[in-house]
Amino acid sequence: MTTPAVTYNLIKKDKHTGARLGQITTPHGTFDTPMFMPVGTQASVKAMAPEELKEMGAGVILANTYHLWLRPGEDLVEEAGGLHQFMNWDQGILTDSGGFQVFSLAELRNITEEGVHFKNHLNGQKLFLSPEKAIAIENALGADIMMSFDECPPFFESYDYIKKSIERTSRWAERGLRAHKNPQTQALFGIVQGGGHKALREQSARDLVSLDFPGYSIGGLSVGESKAEMNHVLDFTTPLLPENKPRYLMGVGSPDALIDGVIRGVDMFDCVLPTRIARNGTCMTSKGRLVVKNAKYARDFRPLDEKCNCYACRNYTRAYIRHLLKTDEIFGLRLTSYHNLYFLLDLMRKIRAAIKEDRLLDFRAEFFEEYG
Numbered sequence: 001m002t003t004p005a006v007t008y009n010l011i012k013k014d015k016h017t018g019a020r021l022g023q024i025t026t027p028h029g030t031f032d033t034p035m036f037m038p039v040g041t042q043a044s045v046k047a048m049a050p051e052e053l054k055e056m057g058a059g060v061i062l063a064n065t066y067h068l069w070l071r072p073g074e075d076l077v078e079e080a081g082g083l084h085q086f087m088n089w090d091q092g093i094l095t096d097s098g099g100f101q102v103f104s105l106a107e108l109r110n111i112t113e114e115g116v117h118f119k120n121h122l123n124g125q126k127l128f129l130s131p132e133k134a135i136a137i138e139n140a141l142g143a144d145i146m147m148s149f150d151e152c153p154p155f156f157e158s159y160d161y162i163k164k165s166i167e168r169t170s171r172w173a174e175r176g177l178r179a180h181k182n183p184q185t186q187a188l189f190g191i192v193q194g195g196g197h198k199a200l201r202e203q204s205a206r207d208l209v210s211l212d213f214p215g216y217s218i219g220g221l222s223v224g225e226s227k228a229e230m231n232h233v234l235d236f237t238t239p240l241l242p243e244n245k246p247r248y249l250m251g252v253g254s255p256d257a258l259i260d261g262v263i264r265g266v267d268m269f270d271c272v273l274p275t276r277i278a279r280n281g282t283c284m285t286s287k288g289r290l291v292v293k294n295a296k297y298a299r300d301f302r303p304l305d306e307k308c309n310c311y312a313c314r315n316y317t318r319a320y321i322r323h324l325l326k327t328d329e330i331f332g333l334r335l336t337s338y339h340n341l342y343f344l345l346d347l348m349r350k351i352r353a354a355i356k357e358d359r360l361l362d363f364r365a366e367f368f369e370e371y372g
Protein backbone atom coordinates (compact mmCIF):
# COMPACT_ATOMS: atom_id res chain seq x y z
CA MET A 1 0.00 0.00 0.00
CA THR A 2 1.65 3.28 -1.05
CA THR A 3 1.63 6.13 1.48
CA PRO A 4 -1.05 8.62 0.45
CA ALA A 5 0.14 12.14 -0.38
CA VAL A 6 -1.75 13.61 2.57
CA THR A 7 -2.31 12.07 6.01
CA TYR A 8 -4.24 13.40 9.00
CA ASN A 9 -3.22 12.87 12.61
CA LEU A 10 -5.98 13.45 15.16
CA ILE A 11 -4.13 14.77 18.24
CA LYS A 12 -7.03 15.51 20.61
CA LYS A 13 -10.80 15.70 20.66
CA ASP A 14 -12.42 18.55 22.57
CA LYS A 15 -14.21 17.24 25.68
CA HIS A 16 -17.37 19.29 25.22
CA THR A 17 -17.85 19.67 21.43
CA GLY A 18 -17.09 17.94 18.13
CA ALA A 19 -13.92 20.04 17.73
CA ARG A 20 -10.60 18.28 16.98
CA LEU A 21 -6.99 19.32 17.27
CA GLY A 22 -4.94 17.67 14.54
CA GLN A 23 -2.17 17.91 11.97
CA ILE A 24 -2.27 17.39 8.22
CA THR A 25 0.94 16.19 6.57
CA THR A 26 1.47 17.04 2.89
CA PRO A 27 4.47 16.78 0.51
CA HIS A 28 5.09 20.47 1.36
CA GLY A 29 4.95 20.27 5.13
CA THR A 30 2.85 19.44 8.18
CA PHE A 31 0.25 21.96 9.35
CA ASP A 32 -1.87 22.33 12.49
CA THR A 33 -5.62 22.04 12.27
CA PRO A 34 -8.18 23.52 12.57
CA MET A 35 -6.71 25.84 9.93
CA PHE A 36 -7.79 28.78 7.78
CA MET A 37 -6.49 28.77 4.19
CA PRO A 38 -6.02 32.15 2.46
CA VAL A 39 -7.36 32.21 -1.11
CA GLY A 40 -4.93 32.97 -3.94
CA THR A 41 -7.39 32.64 -6.86
CA GLN A 42 -4.96 33.41 -9.69
CA ALA A 43 -1.79 32.11 -8.00
CA SER A 44 -1.51 35.13 -5.73
CA VAL A 45 -3.16 35.94 -2.40
CA LYS A 46 -4.11 39.43 -3.50
CA ALA A 47 -1.57 42.10 -2.43
CA MET A 48 0.38 39.69 -0.21
CA ALA A 49 3.98 38.43 -0.72
CA PRO A 50 4.71 34.78 0.16
CA GLU A 51 7.08 35.99 2.91
CA GLU A 52 4.24 38.01 4.49
CA LEU A 53 1.89 34.99 4.34
CA LYS A 54 4.55 32.88 6.01
CA GLU A 55 5.25 35.41 8.78
CA MET A 56 1.52 35.56 9.63
CA GLY A 57 1.41 31.77 9.85
CA ALA A 58 -0.37 30.70 6.65
CA GLY A 59 0.33 27.03 5.87
CA VAL A 60 -1.96 25.94 3.03
CA ILE A 61 -3.27 28.44 0.47
CA LEU A 62 -5.81 28.00 -2.32
CA ALA A 63 -5.64 28.52 -6.07
CA ASN A 64 -8.54 28.24 -8.53
CA THR A 65 -8.35 25.65 -11.29
CA TYR A 66 -10.92 27.40 -13.52
CA HIS A 67 -9.11 30.74 -13.45
CA LEU A 68 -5.63 29.26 -13.98
CA TRP A 69 -6.91 27.05 -16.81
CA LEU A 70 -8.11 30.18 -18.60
CA ARG A 71 -5.09 32.32 -17.67
CA PRO A 72 -2.14 31.56 -17.98
CA GLY A 73 -3.09 27.94 -18.84
CA GLU A 74 -2.14 24.80 -16.91
CA ASP A 75 0.48 23.90 -19.53
CA LEU A 76 2.41 27.11 -18.82
CA VAL A 77 2.26 26.50 -15.05
CA GLU A 78 3.44 22.92 -15.60
CA GLU A 79 6.32 24.21 -17.75
CA ALA A 80 7.24 26.58 -14.90
CA GLY A 81 7.63 23.54 -12.65
CA GLY A 82 4.14 23.63 -11.13
CA LEU A 83 2.31 26.14 -8.91
CA HIS A 84 4.79 26.04 -6.00
CA GLN A 85 7.66 26.99 -8.29
CA PHE A 86 5.58 29.42 -10.37
CA MET A 87 4.37 31.47 -7.36
CA ASN A 88 7.38 30.91 -5.10
CA TRP A 89 5.32 29.22 -2.36
CA ASP A 90 7.00 26.21 -0.72
CA GLN A 91 4.24 25.26 1.72
CA GLY A 92 0.80 23.76 1.10
CA ILE A 93 -1.36 24.47 -1.94
CA LEU A 94 -4.94 23.29 -2.52
CA THR A 95 -6.77 23.67 -5.83
CA ASP A 96 -10.49 23.53 -6.19
CA SER A 97 -11.72 21.74 -9.34
CA GLY A 98 -13.45 24.54 -11.19
CA GLY A 99 -16.86 23.07 -10.43
CA PHE A 100 -17.95 25.94 -8.24
CA GLN A 101 -16.57 28.65 -10.52
CA VAL A 102 -18.42 27.16 -13.48
CA PHE A 103 -21.69 27.21 -11.53
CA SER A 104 -21.12 30.62 -10.00
CA LEU A 105 -19.10 32.58 -12.57
CA ALA A 106 -19.50 31.33 -16.08
CA GLU A 107 -22.65 31.62 -18.15
CA LEU A 108 -23.88 28.09 -17.71
CA ARG A 109 -24.93 26.27 -20.90
CA ASN A 110 -25.77 22.79 -19.67
CA ILE A 111 -24.79 19.92 -17.41
CA THR A 112 -24.60 16.43 -18.93
CA GLU A 113 -23.41 13.07 -17.61
CA GLU A 114 -20.17 13.72 -19.49
CA GLY A 115 -19.51 17.11 -17.91
CA VAL A 116 -20.45 20.80 -18.09
CA HIS A 117 -20.70 22.96 -21.22
CA PHE A 118 -20.43 26.69 -20.51
CA LYS A 119 -19.08 30.01 -21.78
CA ASN A 120 -15.76 31.50 -20.75
CA HIS A 121 -16.72 34.43 -18.48
CA LEU A 122 -13.94 36.52 -20.04
CA ASN A 123 -14.69 36.21 -23.75
CA GLY A 124 -17.80 34.10 -24.21
CA GLN A 125 -15.81 31.26 -25.83
CA LYS A 126 -17.49 27.84 -25.54
CA LEU A 127 -15.79 25.62 -22.95
CA PHE A 128 -16.26 22.12 -21.56
CA LEU A 129 -15.12 20.69 -18.23
CA SER A 130 -15.40 17.03 -17.29
CA PRO A 131 -14.04 15.20 -14.23
CA GLU A 132 -11.18 13.90 -16.41
CA LYS A 133 -10.36 17.38 -17.74
CA ALA A 134 -10.52 19.03 -14.31
CA ILE A 135 -8.27 16.38 -12.74
CA ALA A 136 -5.79 16.67 -15.64
CA ILE A 137 -5.59 20.44 -15.07
CA GLU A 138 -5.10 19.94 -11.31
CA ASN A 139 -2.42 17.32 -11.98
CA ALA A 140 -0.62 19.82 -14.22
CA LEU A 141 -0.90 22.60 -11.60
CA GLY A 142 0.67 20.27 -9.04
CA ALA A 143 -1.17 21.28 -5.83
CA ASP A 144 -0.74 19.06 -2.76
CA ILE A 145 -4.51 18.76 -2.34
CA MET A 146 -6.98 18.63 -5.23
CA MET A 147 -10.76 18.78 -5.23
CA SER A 148 -13.00 16.41 -7.16
CA PHE A 149 -15.14 17.82 -9.96
CA ASP A 150 -18.63 18.22 -8.55
CA GLU A 151 -21.89 20.07 -8.98
CA CYS A 152 -22.69 22.52 -6.22
CA PRO A 153 -26.50 22.63 -6.43
CA PRO A 154 -28.49 25.63 -5.11
CA PHE A 155 -29.19 24.98 -1.41
CA PHE A 156 -32.96 25.26 -1.86
CA GLU A 157 -33.22 23.04 -4.96
CA SER A 158 -35.81 20.22 -4.83
CA TYR A 159 -35.08 16.85 -3.21
CA ASP A 160 -35.38 15.10 -6.59
CA TYR A 161 -33.00 17.50 -8.34
CA ILE A 162 -30.39 17.24 -5.58
CA LYS A 163 -30.73 13.44 -5.44
CA LYS A 164 -29.94 13.17 -9.15
CA SER A 165 -27.14 15.73 -8.73
CA ILE A 166 -25.34 13.92 -5.86
CA GLU A 167 -25.59 10.59 -7.71
CA ARG A 168 -23.93 12.17 -10.75
CA THR A 169 -21.37 13.94 -8.51
CA SER A 170 -20.49 10.53 -7.00
CA ARG A 171 -20.05 9.04 -10.50
CA TRP A 172 -17.88 12.08 -11.39
CA ALA A 173 -15.83 11.55 -8.22
CA GLU A 174 -15.10 7.95 -9.22
CA ARG A 175 -14.13 9.06 -12.75
CA GLY A 176 -11.82 11.65 -11.18
CA LEU A 177 -10.12 9.00 -9.02
CA ARG A 178 -9.50 6.89 -12.14
CA ALA A 179 -8.14 9.87 -14.10
CA HIS A 180 -5.85 11.04 -11.27
CA LYS A 181 -2.22 10.56 -12.39
CA ASN A 182 -0.26 11.41 -9.21
CA PRO A 183 -1.98 9.95 -6.10
CA GLN A 184 1.43 9.59 -4.37
CA THR A 185 2.14 13.33 -4.51
CA GLN A 186 -1.30 14.93 -4.83
CA ALA A 187 -4.24 14.01 -2.57
CA LEU A 188 -7.65 14.05 -4.25
CA PHE A 189 -10.50 14.92 -1.83
CA GLY A 190 -14.13 13.87 -2.32
CA ILE A 191 -16.83 16.54 -1.93
CA VAL A 192 -20.00 15.65 -0.01
CA GLN A 193 -23.15 17.29 -1.39
CA GLY A 194 -26.85 16.92 -0.64
CA GLY A 195 -28.13 20.46 0.05
CA GLY A 196 -30.11 20.63 3.28
CA HIS A 197 -31.43 17.05 2.99
CA LYS A 198 -30.11 14.66 5.67
CA ALA A 199 -30.88 11.53 3.65
CA LEU A 200 -29.02 12.90 0.61
CA ARG A 201 -26.03 14.00 2.69
CA GLU A 202 -25.94 10.46 4.10
CA GLN A 203 -26.14 8.94 0.60
CA SER A 204 -23.44 11.27 -0.76
CA ALA A 205 -21.13 10.63 2.22
CA ARG A 206 -21.68 6.85 1.99
CA ASP A 207 -20.82 6.82 -1.73
CA LEU A 208 -17.65 8.90 -1.26
CA VAL A 209 -16.42 7.20 1.92
CA SER A 210 -16.68 3.87 0.05
CA LEU A 211 -14.24 5.31 -2.52
CA ASP A 212 -11.71 5.82 0.31
CA PHE A 213 -10.54 9.40 -0.45
CA PRO A 214 -7.66 10.70 1.74
CA GLY A 215 -9.82 13.66 2.78
CA TYR A 216 -13.35 15.04 2.43
CA SER A 217 -14.86 18.44 1.68
CA ILE A 218 -18.33 19.46 2.70
CA GLY A 219 -19.71 21.22 -0.36
CA GLY A 220 -22.96 22.93 -1.22
CA LEU A 221 -22.79 25.28 1.75
CA SER A 222 -22.07 28.99 2.18
CA VAL A 223 -24.18 29.55 -0.93
CA GLY A 224 -26.81 31.86 0.57
CA GLU A 225 -28.35 29.64 3.24
CA SER A 226 -28.58 31.03 6.80
CA LYS A 227 -25.84 30.34 9.35
CA ALA A 228 -28.38 28.29 11.32
CA GLU A 229 -29.10 26.15 8.24
CA MET A 230 -25.38 25.68 7.56
CA ASN A 231 -24.75 24.68 11.18
CA HIS A 232 -27.70 22.28 11.07
CA VAL A 233 -26.31 20.55 7.96
CA LEU A 234 -22.88 20.33 9.60
CA ASP A 235 -24.45 18.81 12.74
CA PHE A 236 -25.50 15.74 10.75
CA THR A 237 -22.83 15.69 8.03
CA THR A 238 -19.42 15.77 9.78
CA PRO A 239 -20.24 12.67 11.88
CA LEU A 240 -20.73 10.76 8.60
CA LEU A 241 -17.06 11.35 7.69
CA PRO A 242 -14.10 9.24 8.86
CA GLU A 243 -12.54 10.54 12.10
CA ASN A 244 -9.02 9.83 10.82
CA LYS A 245 -9.30 12.02 7.72
CA PRO A 246 -9.44 15.81 7.31
CA ARG A 247 -12.77 17.59 6.82
CA TYR A 248 -12.76 20.77 4.74
CA LEU A 249 -15.70 23.20 4.71
CA MET A 250 -15.52 25.14 1.45
CA GLY A 251 -16.05 28.90 1.27
CA VAL A 252 -16.21 29.65 5.01
CA GLY A 253 -15.74 32.20 6.38
CA SER A 254 -16.47 34.84 8.90
CA PRO A 255 -15.06 34.54 12.46
CA ASP A 256 -18.34 33.26 13.93
CA ALA A 257 -18.79 30.70 11.12
CA LEU A 258 -15.23 29.45 11.65
CA ILE A 259 -15.78 28.90 15.38
CA ASP A 260 -19.13 27.19 14.78
CA GLY A 261 -17.62 24.99 12.04
CA VAL A 262 -14.76 23.91 14.32
CA ILE A 263 -17.24 23.07 17.08
CA ARG A 264 -19.00 20.75 14.57
CA GLY A 265 -15.81 18.89 13.67
CA VAL A 266 -14.46 20.80 10.66
CA ASP A 267 -10.65 20.96 10.26
CA MET A 268 -10.03 23.15 7.19
CA PHE A 269 -11.64 26.36 5.92
CA ASP A 270 -11.11 28.79 3.05
CA CYS A 271 -12.78 32.07 2.17
CA VAL A 272 -12.10 35.15 0.02
CA LEU A 273 -13.85 37.32 2.65
CA PRO A 274 -10.76 38.69 4.49
CA THR A 275 -8.99 39.92 1.36
CA ARG A 276 -12.18 40.86 -0.49
CA ILE A 277 -13.61 43.15 2.22
CA ALA A 278 -10.10 44.53 2.88
CA ARG A 279 -10.09 46.00 -0.61
CA ASN A 280 -13.05 48.21 0.23
CA GLY A 281 -11.54 49.18 3.57
CA THR A 282 -13.49 46.88 5.90
CA CYS A 283 -11.39 45.34 8.67
CA MET A 284 -12.13 42.48 11.04
CA THR A 285 -11.38 43.39 14.65
CA SER A 286 -12.00 41.79 18.04
CA LYS A 287 -14.85 44.29 18.44
CA GLY A 288 -16.48 43.46 15.11
CA ARG A 289 -16.06 45.01 11.67
CA LEU A 290 -14.46 48.43 11.31
CA VAL A 291 -14.90 50.40 8.06
CA VAL A 292 -11.71 52.39 8.32
CA LYS A 293 -12.63 54.64 5.36
CA ASN A 294 -15.36 56.24 7.50
CA ALA A 295 -14.77 59.93 8.25
CA LYS A 296 -14.91 59.26 11.99
CA TYR A 297 -11.46 57.63 11.76
CA ALA A 298 -9.82 60.63 10.02
CA ARG A 299 -8.04 61.68 13.26
CA ASP A 300 -8.09 58.31 15.02
CA PHE A 301 -4.43 57.54 15.74
CA ARG A 302 -5.07 54.11 17.24
CA PRO A 303 -4.26 50.84 15.40
CA LEU A 304 -7.03 49.04 13.49
CA ASP A 305 -7.40 46.68 16.45
CA GLU A 306 -5.74 47.54 19.77
CA LYS A 307 -5.58 43.83 20.62
CA CYS A 308 -3.91 42.85 17.35
CA ASN A 309 -0.16 42.23 17.11
CA CYS A 310 0.09 42.22 13.31
CA TYR A 311 2.52 44.31 11.22
CA ALA A 312 -0.25 46.77 10.27
CA CYS A 313 -1.46 47.25 13.87
CA ARG A 314 2.06 47.54 15.28
CA ASN A 315 3.16 50.25 12.84
CA TYR A 316 0.22 52.20 11.43
CA THR A 317 -2.91 54.03 12.57
CA ARG A 318 -6.52 54.11 11.40
CA ALA A 319 -5.96 57.70 10.27
CA TYR A 320 -3.01 56.75 8.09
CA ILE A 321 -4.69 53.69 6.57
CA ARG A 322 -7.87 55.72 5.93
CA HIS A 323 -5.75 58.38 4.19
CA LEU A 324 -4.10 55.73 1.98
CA LEU A 325 -7.47 54.22 1.00
CA LYS A 326 -9.02 57.63 0.30
CA THR A 327 -6.09 58.55 -1.98
CA ASP A 328 -6.07 55.11 -3.70
CA GLU A 329 -2.58 54.38 -2.38
CA ILE A 330 -1.99 50.64 -3.01
CA PHE A 331 -0.18 50.31 0.32
CA GLY A 332 -3.52 50.91 2.05
CA LEU A 333 -5.01 47.75 0.53
CA ARG A 334 -1.90 45.84 1.49
CA LEU A 335 -2.27 46.87 5.13
CA THR A 336 -5.99 46.03 5.38
CA SER A 337 -5.43 42.70 3.57
CA TYR A 338 -2.49 41.83 5.81
CA HIS A 339 -4.48 42.64 8.95
CA ASN A 340 -7.63 40.69 7.96
CA LEU A 341 -5.68 37.57 7.02
CA TYR A 342 -3.61 37.80 10.21
CA PHE A 343 -6.84 38.23 12.20
CA LEU A 344 -8.32 34.94 10.92
CA LEU A 345 -5.04 33.01 11.15
CA ASP A 346 -4.63 34.31 14.71
CA LEU A 347 -8.24 33.35 15.50
CA MET A 348 -7.42 29.77 14.43
CA ARG A 349 -4.34 29.80 16.70
CA LYS A 350 -6.57 30.86 19.62
CA ILE A 351 -9.13 28.18 18.71
CA ARG A 352 -6.44 25.47 18.64
CA ALA A 353 -5.18 26.60 22.06
CA ALA A 354 -8.75 26.53 23.40
CA ILE A 355 -9.30 22.96 22.13
CA LYS A 356 -6.02 21.93 23.78
CA GLU A 357 -7.32 23.21 27.14
CA ASP A 358 -10.94 22.02 26.66
CA ARG A 359 -12.23 25.60 26.90
CA LEU A 360 -13.50 26.15 23.34
CA LEU A 361 -17.07 26.95 24.43
CA ASP A 362 -15.77 29.52 26.95
CA PHE A 363 -13.60 31.01 24.19
CA ARG A 364 -16.66 31.15 21.89
CA ALA A 365 -18.67 32.99 24.57
CA GLU A 366 -15.85 35.48 25.24
CA PHE A 367 -15.27 36.03 21.52
CA PHE A 368 -18.95 36.69 20.72
CA GLU A 369 -19.33 39.02 23.72
CA GLU A 370 -16.69 41.33 22.25
CA TYR A 371 -17.28 40.69 18.55
CA GLY A 372 -20.97 41.46 18.79
Ligand SMILES: CNc1nc2cc3nc(NC)[nH]c3cc2c(=O)[nH]1
Residues within 6 Å of the ligand: 096, 097, 098, 099, 100, 147, 148, 150, 151, 152, 191, 218, 219, 220, 221, 222, 223, 250, 251, 252
Ligand atom coordinates in the same frame (compact mmCIF):
# COMPACT_ATOMS: atom_id res chain seq x y z
C1 LIG B 1 -14.69 22.68 -6.11
N1 LIG B 1 -16.06 22.33 -5.73
C2 LIG B 1 -16.78 23.09 -4.89
N2 LIG B 1 -16.33 24.29 -4.48
C3 LIG B 1 -17.13 25.03 -3.63
C4 LIG B 1 -16.72 26.32 -3.27
C5 LIG B 1 -17.55 27.08 -2.44
N3 LIG B 1 -17.44 28.37 -2.00
C6 LIG B 1 -18.58 28.61 -1.29
N4 LIG B 1 -18.88 29.78 -0.70
C7 LIG B 1 -18.08 30.94 -0.91
N5 LIG B 1 -19.38 27.53 -1.24
C8 LIG B 1 -18.78 26.56 -1.97
C9 LIG B 1 -19.20 25.27 -2.33
C10 LIG B 1 -18.37 24.52 -3.18
C11 LIG B 1 -18.79 23.21 -3.62
O1 LIG B 1 -19.87 22.70 -3.26
N6 LIG B 1 -17.98 22.54 -4.49
